[in-house]
Amino acid sequence: MPDSSSPLYIDNAATSFPKPPEVAEAMHRLIREISLSPGRSAHSFSLAASRVIFEARELVAGFFGCPDSSRVVFTSNVTEALNVGIFGLLAPGDQVLTTGMEHNSVMRPLRHLEKTRGIHLDILPTDPTGAIDPDDIPGHLSKKTRLIIINHVSNVTGSVADLEAIGKRKGGALLMVDAAQSAGIFPLDMEAFGIDFLAFTGHKGLFGPTGTGGFLLREGLLVPPLKMGGTGSNSEEEAQPQLMPDCYESGTPNTLGIGGLAAGLEFINKTGRETIRQHEENLTRLLLDGLSLIQGVTVHGPPAGSARGSVVSLTMTGKSVADLAFVLDRQHNIMARSGLHCAPAAHRSISTFPHGTLRLSPGFFNTETDIQAVLTALDQISAGS
Numbered sequence: 385m386p387d388s389s390s391p392l393y394i395d396n397a398a399t400s401f402p403k404p405p406e407v408a409e410a411m412h413r414l415i416r417e418i419s420l421s422p423g424r425s426a427h428s429f430s431l432a433a434s435r436v437i438f439e440a441r442e443l444v445a446g447f448f449g450c451p452d453s454s455r456v457v458f459t460s461n462v463t464e465a466l467n468v469g470i471f472g473l474l475a476p477g478d479q480v481l482t483t484g485m486e487h488n489s490v491m492r493p494l495r496h497l498e499k500t501r502g503i504h505l506d507i508l509p510t511d512p513t514g515a516i517d518p519d520d521i522p523g524h525l526s527k528k529t530r531l532i533i534i535n536h537v538s539n540v541t542g543s544v545a546d547l548e549a550i551g552k553r554k555g556g557a558l559l560m561v562d563a564a565q566s567a568g569i570f571p572l573d574m575e576a577f578g579i580d581f582l583a584f585t586g587h588k589g590l591f592g593p594t595g596t597g598g599f600l601l602r603e604g605l606l607v608p609p610l611k612m613g614g615t616g617s618n619s620e621e622e623a624q625p626q627l628m629p630d631c632y633e634s635g636t637p638n639t640l641g642i643g644g645l646a647a648g649l650e651f652i653n654k655t656g657r658e659t660i661r662q663h664e665e666n667l668t669r670l671l672l673d674g675l676s677l678i679q680g681v682t683v684h685g686p687p688a689g690s691a692r693g694s695v696v697s698l699t700m701t702g703k704s705v706a707d708l709a710f711v712l713d714r715q716h717n718i719m720a721r722s723g724l725h726c727a728p729a730a731h732r733s734i735s736t737f738p739h740g741t742l743r744l745s746p747g748f749f750n751t752e753t754d755i756q757a758v759l760t761a762l763d764q765i766s767a768g769s
């Protein structure tokens with residue numbers, strides 16, 4: 385068991401830590417060896433930087449079942465990616481179908497457009513554990529439904545949306561998926577699942593650094609860009625180029641971060657996405673089994689046996705979740721997150737609003753020993769010792 389002086393990180397739903405050593409090595413090499421401004425000059429450093437971005441784009445496309453890497457767009461995180469899609473695709477009078485489990489990176493732009501652009505929101509009901517029923521979707525669709533937005537794996541409960549079933553029931557609407565918690569861990573195939581707009585973040589399950597993310601567009605889907613400016617292409621024109629993906633990537637990109645993200649993807653390809661998922665699933669099962677034996681603990685989320693991501697939300701009788709996280713951190717050197725996890729809607733859906741939960745999110749680099757240490761600490765807190 386780790387001694388209480390060695391920090392134990394179990395907050396991988398916020399960002400994965402540690403990153404594979406290959407990610408740090410790739411970034412260290414890139415920042416030492418080349419200037420990182422791609423596509424702006426014809427010299428060899430600029431060409432090398434363009435190659436870094438191109439290779440990362442190819443890796444992302446291959447990873448998500450997209451046959452054309454020019455439909456992969458890099459952004460600074462999934463929030464920016466979702467904003468491009470939400471602001472770009474919705475017009476006055478459009479209806480949006482979404483769920484009670486969405487993150488504020490979906491809910492805030494939607495609530496803003498509800499006020500300023502006159503869109504209409506329809507929120508699919510969840511059961512008390514946060515699960516939606518794909519069979520509810522057809523009854524909520526109308527001719528005005530432009531977009532269905534689904535959080536693939538909840539960052540609050542770990543509940544998993546059945547994308548394949550949802551894709552089959554989307555009717556004439558576009559399907560946008562927030563894959564912040566699932567990318568790199570769960571199977572995600574754009575074409576097979578009928579996803580039109582797939583938004584991902586680079587710094588969680590894909591093992592990239594913070595400041596990376598992006599989206600993939602279904603062929604033929606046109607979305608106006610959110611920002612305009614220099615792209616290094618069509619520089620003679622003052623109009624924004626139409627070229628994919630340049631039209632979305634104005635400004636010097638985060639070449640260093642994108643290079644790190646590519647190393648993260650290579651790590652997943654080498655290790656096996658399924659191996660990673662299995663390991664996380666085992667740790668989560670161990671955690672859930674142990675929590676069921678601790679006095680006063682309630683776990684909020686999918687029932688035993690259903691599909692779930694490696695996110696466990698809990699409350700403890702007589703203790704505030706803020707205190708739990710504080711004591712774990714200060715007395716046991718265990719880093720976990722308490723509160724609403726930027727998803728108040730999800731906490732309303734599972735009746736843990738306004739205080740939220742303590743969230744434990746094991747990652748690939750956690751061990752069974754880590755889980756035992758977390759359980760021992762929570763048991764001691766519960767016993768008041």
Ligand SMILES: Cc1ncc(COP(=O)(O)O)c(C=O)c1O
Nearest residue numbers: 461462463487489539562564585
């Ligand atoms: C489901 C979900 N959506 C969106 C986000 C936002 O991610 P980012 O901060 O990388 O944009 C998160 C991260 O916390 C998340 O868990």
